[in-house]
Amino acid sequence: MRRRVASLGAAVFALLLSMFVVIPTAHAEAGFQVNDGRLYDANGQEFVIRGVSHPHTWFTSETTRSLADIKSLGANTVRIVLSSGDQWTENSTADVANVVSQCKANRLICMLEVHDTTGYGEQAAAVSLDRAVDYWLRIQDAVIGEEDYVLVNIGNEPYGNTDYAGWGADTSAAINRLRDAGFDHTLVVDGPNWGQDWSGTMRSQAPEVFASDPHANTVFSIHMYGVYDTAAEIEDYLHHFVDQGLPIIVGEFGHNHSDGDPDEDTIMATTEDLGLGYIGWSWSGNGSPVEYLDMVHGFDGDSLTPWGERIFHGADGIAQTSREASVFGGGSDTTAPTTPGTPSVSAVSASSVTLTWAPSTDDVGVTGYQVVRVAGGQETAAISTPTNSAIVGGLSPDTDYTFAVYARDAAGNRSARSATTTVTTESGPAAGSCAVTYRVSGEWNGGFQAEVTIRNTGTSPVDGWTLGWSYLDGQTVTNVWGGVATQTGDTVTVRSVDYTAAIPVGGSVSFGFLGSWTGANSAPSAFTLNDGSCTQG
Template sequence: MRRTRSTTRKSLLARLVTVLLGLVVVGALCPAAALAQAEPPGTQATGLHISNGRLLEGNGNDFVMRGVNHAHTWYPNETQSLADVKALGANTVRVVLADGHRWTANSASDVANVVTQCKANKLICVLEVHDTTGYGEEAAAGTLDQAADYWIGLKNVLAGQENYIIINIGNEPWGNTDPAGWTAPTTAAIKKLRAAGFEHTIMVDAPNWGQDWQGVMRANAQSVYAADTTGNLIFSIHMYSVFDTAAEITDYLNAFVTAKLPLVIGEFGGPADQWGDPDEDTMLATAEQLDLGYLAWSWSGNTDPILDLSIGFDPTQLSAWGQRIFNGVNGIAQTSKEATIYGGGNPGDTQAPTTPGTPTASAVTATSATLSWTASTDNVGVAGYDVVRVSGGTETKVAASTANSATVSGLTAKTAYTFAVYARDAAGNRSSRSATVNVTTGDTPAGNCSVGYRVVGEWQGGFQGEITIRNTGTAAVNGWTLGFSFANGQTVSNMWGGTPTQTGAAVSVTPASYTSTIPAAGSVTVGFIGTKGAVNTAPTAFTLSGSACTTT
């Protein structure tokens, strides 16, 4: 079963309450005094631990998580994903597991293998139980106490791994119904794990489906933190459409930093939807400014594909959201540093890899090209390669690989590009830039599209519609304009996934940033609210960038 965004978004009613109560709850209920200066109340744990509000490695080095979430429990055969996110620069992966209450439990051997794969790929592994999602509002959700029992059952697997893993007791363990009830069971679960002898750093998620829009975690963080006898506790806020302004984001994150209470953005999304438009740029910039960790949702496999960082678990097919997270400003490629337990940042290794060979291009299409080059050498081993686009005096990272080849996607048809390659080792040393290669993409095939149109719901005078655009060609479509006409005077009043322009019956739709690219054999979906009269006939003909599409 796949997780949908409904578990990370408030209801529309809750959103209205947020607007009315936000200042009262988050401001008056949670003033700065409520987050008094926090200091570790007990002895530090072995391995990853908290000190003075910071997550540190066992050797005392600061560790800032830069990574993604991976839905392992629903896609147990996609363990290659761990190597793929590492190759793109991540230093951490948050792994979705199940305790058996809602989904089939991940066995001890399976969890042990996940930990082994994380270590083999030099990733810090945050393990979380997903069955608790939305407890109190989601009838199928389990309790934090049940999740704690699951972890205790895995103690033989997890003991001794304190340098490499963090235990996230339960995902979004409270819905929007009485979120004040979050505090006591969270505290009890922490104490239960400590009483069982766990020394790991423990992570706890906020209520309100992780978004804490009523400020319960913020108000009670100090008391929950103090209940952990080791002081090795880190809080996790999930930032989706509740956090759609810079002020909301910076206020929340700074409150924890000022109080020296450790915090990570354990999930977040950027694509806009009907609930709002999360301000991911501020999330990333503020996390970098404050040295806070972040873990983007999610690598692949969402039923709502706009939140897929990669398309079909393919690291060479990053979505617009994936490009933003891995290769954008303040993204993973720019800011991630490998944990020193794996040798990252080793001050004793100052030798850079040799320069890669001049890349050559193959399999050039309208939107992608595969580059290959002679491998570099290094005194302790090459960790990977970064492909950059060179434009004038500017370089932009466009791909990463652990092999001496990579596919660059998301290119524009009939456009000239210049690429080069760098090699890097585990200590962060980077080679000189390779010689450049020039690539000109081909033309975009026309007419390779089909469109599905459906009415989701109707009411007097209005309706909700959904349009799915499928690319039936062999090359990705980058940038498009969808055209169709209504037959009965309908109008589009609000749209997500695209921007409509309507002249009489004719409607023209241009994409949002997260629907702009339609991969080969892939699709994007646009939703809208419309007005109607007594008759609401569906459009029967669609064009994509001027070419007729099949109607399905």
């Protein structure tokens, strides 16, 4: 449910503000527009952002599949990390144009942001908003004419925790340079203090900054991490902007952070209640010590992390609340797809099942399905797929699982849930039917590379596996190829991917990974495969 909040204080503030600041009227251009504190798309339909950030500039080869997966999980917006060339390799005009094209092909609104400004004034390598504008002018050809589909986030977290008092003046100057150059897009501006505005600088200077935009088309973005660890702080900040009729989104947030534990439940509930947008950080690729902010393992849209499960499928999450922008042709559709057929089991192993179901139909077209596990009346996401079949992996052997399916259409509508199917996975390999070789192939100060080989010494082929071990010295797995890893404390589990899932009798598969260590880096002393113990060697 959404509500608009008004107060006598807001009316008094508006009256006082009008005595000193001339609020510009909305600019009559095509594209997204702000009106009365709300964001509207080019068709005049209110648009509420529900999206995630994707680190394009550091992982350009992952963008194509990532955008498709982000869309399949229900997002309507993707925030794309770009570099101006000041800290990382500059994203060229052609590269940015290609990203915009891919966003449109996936029916995603594209919010582009320059990351090199992060922590300016405190972070030595960071650059000013003025430098970010220089970059926007260099790549202008990639975004001019795309106002219906592109939001311009001028610079990420443009001040750290020092010398941030000039945030308002510098932000206004950046806005006006872009307007003078012909940028008619909705502009998005981040707060200072590493985006969290704990000083209240953006909160107090926002009216003047908004008034400085001759197009009246600027949206404020607050990043909510450890500073926003209570419901009162979150609600107070967001209500303050809504009460003044100023546009605000939560442009970044997570479920945890090194500076504290943000209250993601309140962030998501309050934005939904007030009809405000949110963008989670981030799809994948986070490095130490914030790997837990990855929403999927290794850019694999079929392997959601706990944070990914929460933001996509939890209460007030993306799957539940996202609606596609009407500029893609389906925004006015409110009819959900027909209910998918009951899933049937076409294959089962100790760690995976293959499900198929009769497809749904829809007026504007079914864009994908979500398979959920059902246990104790609660749902958790298992997999998203564009077709009416799915392989669900990462399961435990000899265990009962219950599955159901939802369909989603191009407008973001979700069908009723299908009937459920319960299946029992096969037994795992007997103890002693596998052998594992763990080899450190390279080691340096604080880091190492390892290779693990699994041999099937039993009498039955393995079709899908989960390998487990515990470290003795506190090592951390940071990047895996040939598998998907999760780690809780010292315990590591790696599950197979498509090309490593099958281990014939007498055969073997290998995967590798990077890790970090301090003090010592001894090898694990024991391994389990699908809950059965393995010998070493």
